[in-house]
Amino acid sequence: MRYLPPQGTTTSRLFRIGVFAVSVGLALALPSYGQVSPEEHAQHHPGAATAGPPSATPPAGPMSGMMGGGGMGGMGEMMEQMHGPPPKELYPSLMALPELPPERRAGLERQAHGRMQAGTALLSEGLDQLSRSAPGDDFAAMQAATARMREGLAQFESGLAAHRALAEGTSPRNVALQWFKREMSLLPPAGTAGEAGSIGVSWFHGFVMVALVAFAAAMIAMYFSKMRRAARLLQGLTGGGPPGVAPEAAAPPVRSASSAVGQAPPGDAARTAAGRRWSGRLRVARIFQETPNVKTFRLMNPLGGVLPFAYLPGQFLTVAVPVDGKPVRRSYTIASSPTQQDFAEITVKHEPGGVVSGYLDERVKEDDLLEFSGPTGSFTFTGRECKCILLIGAGVGITPLMSVLRYLIDRSWPGDIFLLYGCKSPRDIIFREELEYLQHRHPNLKVVVTVTRPEGTGWAGPTGRITKELIAQSVPDLASRYVHICGPVPFMESMKKALAELGVPAERIKTEAFGPALGRPEPTSPSAVATAEAPATGVALPTLTFSASGKSAPLPPDKVVLEVADEIGVEIDNSCRVGTCGICRVKLLAGEVTMAVEDGLEPGDKENRIILACQAKSAGDVTVEA
Template identity: 40%
Template sequence: MTDEVLQKAINRMQKGNQIMVDGFMSLANADGQQNYSEMQSSIEKIEQGLSQYNSGLATKRAIAEGQEPRRVALQWFKSQMNLLPTAPKSEQSNIFGISIFHLGVMTILFLFAFVFIWVYAYKMRRASALLEELKIAPVNEPQVIENENKKEVSENLNTSPTFDKSSELNGALVTSNESTDFTSKKKGVFTGTVHVIGIFNETHDVKTIRLASLAGEPLPFNYEPGQFVTFSLNIPDQPKVIKRSYTIASSPTQRDYFEVTIKREEQGLVSRFMHDNVCIGDALEIKAPNGKFYFNGNNEENIVLVSGGVGITPMMSAVRYLTSTCWKGNIYFLFCARTSNDFIFERELRYLQSRHKNLHVLVSMTRVEGTAWMGPQGRFTSQLVNDFVPELSEKTAHICGPPPMMDAMKNMLIELGMMPQRVKIEGFGGSSPVKKENKPQSPIMGNIDKNTSIKAEAINNGFEVSFTQSNKHAKAAEGESILDVAENLDVDIDSSCRAGSCGLCKVKLLEGQVEMDVDDGLEEDDKENGYVLACQSIPKTPVKVEV
């Protein structure tokens, strides 16, 4: 039996050897001909011969070592089927039958569960303590707060104020309690430092600068949509601090930061500085908020917002606020720009319009040659506006943009039936307006002794302007305003539009008379109490101003 198995093993080895020889020869021929399929077949033939040779060799060796043929055959079969047992692993140390690894994992899980339970219990105790404090806290009576000659009533409610933590464009969910007056929690004007946390390019010459509190806390002031902030800037090569005001473009519901959107003007000292020098991380001195040109949805069922160029910023603040608070009225947004490249906030407006069915947007471009603009072209016409805004005469409009555009739109809306007092405009610019000769002059403001005589030589030499608090005085040249004299003397009077609209340069006239072309920035109470607009006030007698 053993001899027969041995002979078969030898024959198998010889046969396997022959197969390998044939395979190698075939492989050499295929390699010379670069016949890859034949080369693959030759390799398989060599492997087949090697397998046969290996099985015969294993059998011959087992017989020579005196092993039983059946055991040899079984061992060979297991090796071919990969059924041979692996090498025994060394025994690992364990505790109570559990390996050290598993014991470590269990310990970590136990510690995690303990910490989680402890934190939960701590938070529950803290919440319980806060609830107890709320229960015993006294409810304050309503307080009447005086702010910019306007009395407002604020109540401390037991409901927490809510506001969105990001802009509508980022898909923020805005919740609200019964009162949606986000600007009634914190009154007064803030003067201090904020820092730049972001700068975004809106168009080729317009940037948005995002500012926040230095400590990363909520803004230290509240504002209405459309109000502005005044920056006090130390600009290189300038002998004194330069002040400039920009409209806040963000929504008052955003409490972590505010944004200003600024167009770079080649001749604009401050706009060039803000574009070219201001960087993320810079600290800037501000005074905010200011301005009477705003719309928060109160006392109106619909609103018409008209803007041109960078005058879109106060309108965007209003749109962002009204949409984030889900104002129910219809918003008719009309915007005009030169080209589609000057369309500020285009993507955001399209997004808001798609999300809020009460937002209606009409955009027109005055220069469309060479662009892909397919919408309305040219300046707004009476027919276009009348078709876009239904029942126009019953609505209120806010307009902001270049002065010629505002004048044209104001006249157009009045001609279409809108009441003049329902048309609000926001002027902006960098210099005092030039008085038109054919324009009716406004009444002379101020009190003067009836026996005072105005001599011709006094007119030629200018009138004395005295600033009582600063203890400075100088003569005003012909046509020079009180604000011009103040700036020459380094007397600090806040100013922004220099067109008589914003009311920021309001000062109290103690003595003398002035003449103002525009007094839109004054309330009736202001006029009765002797306030004038420094940017518009041309002295007609020697005057004293409380500054």
């Protein structure tokens, strides 16, 4: 589907403007004494009143007006009446004009006036023909009309030059020189009164130049306006946005490869570029099989060109896939480098029973379109924070670390980059070939990979989990480095403890946990929820009411609002379910709640009683807008 303007509308309007500009320019350019009626001419030249108008043969083209056509040809005929055959040079002929007898002057004036009238008639016919042909886009007729106008102008100029030579009677050299320069499109002599403007260009040429510039500017403006309208139409069809849109300002911490939670150190502000949150479609251009259960999906702008958003290394996108007719959302870290502006890649592990990861692994094919939103997140590192970085990851938690590593290498960052990566077996090492290549090519990159199940694989590297001893052996000057950790929650907790024992300050550590380690609630039947009571006391549980859907259910103290909504079929958008993405924000209409994690809230949300459904718990009755 594309926008097509009505045929001929724009072109016709533009040519009408051009015809009007040419008409006004000619009207302003033609001297007033050229418009002489036969009666006025007869009053000044009684002897010429009875003479019939001479025939005027139109010149073959613009140059023929000077080289024997309407211009020089007319002058030649007049010179022949005065002196017999015309001389080859124009200047001797005009220099002899003051010596003509009166009767030959009168005949020459009649012939000159006749050429001026014939030229005026041709100009009028040409303008009429141009006005008629412009609305219909008859380009051949337009070209013929402009040729007729040039012929008429050449005839008029030849008669006018002879008139001036006869009327002024002085300085015939200057008259001849001016006529010659006009025929050759040359500037008149400097200082000649009435022929040149303030910048040395004749007023006629100046007007024509201004008209042409205005015409060109109008065409350029119309072109860009049409391109913008077409781009907006395509963006509306695909959900895309304009290129270069930066990530959301002050966004919450990032997810890792499978719906992760970010835990930024106290006082560490979110480092995202200023901009707005983007949402739309991306095309799956390529799919790479990284390990038996991990795939990388390369995402590109369906309109072509650069991505419709910008992002920082370590941020994430949220994908929505249709499951049973309803969109289900999950967040995945962008594993590619922001320096690759034409694409972004997410690396997804197919978890057993995973709804979205299973959909991506089993049903998505190359060239499919998927709905995304984002990017957002603060688990980022750009190299400006310090001169060295230690990245520690486990399993699919390497994805945000890989984005940072690729970004620093692409920009030839001079600092040291250490990566400690733990996997179950050698076949589970994600990006193994690329890591080996990058380490060989870049001496400032040090990669240590350890596996817990090397049996029967021929693995010759470190084995076991990442320990305090392995960290101390692999990374010098540890206390001076920034550390980013991503992996399951128990893994991160053990790493933070080991780093603290090695003297790394807590404010230099950032962590990122991915969703599968956190677990997800199992569906519970509504009847079980409705009959749930506190067994110890027999006191009824608080009631959670959803105002928009008109449903309500008991709210146990160990469950959050989002879990109860899932159980009774109330739709609340969500993704990470750990309080950081902010997608499950709802308005609290009555009651009070507590939230263990509030990273997903935006400035002003608390004042407006906005809560995170995935974190909100309460000991009393609660009403939310959902």
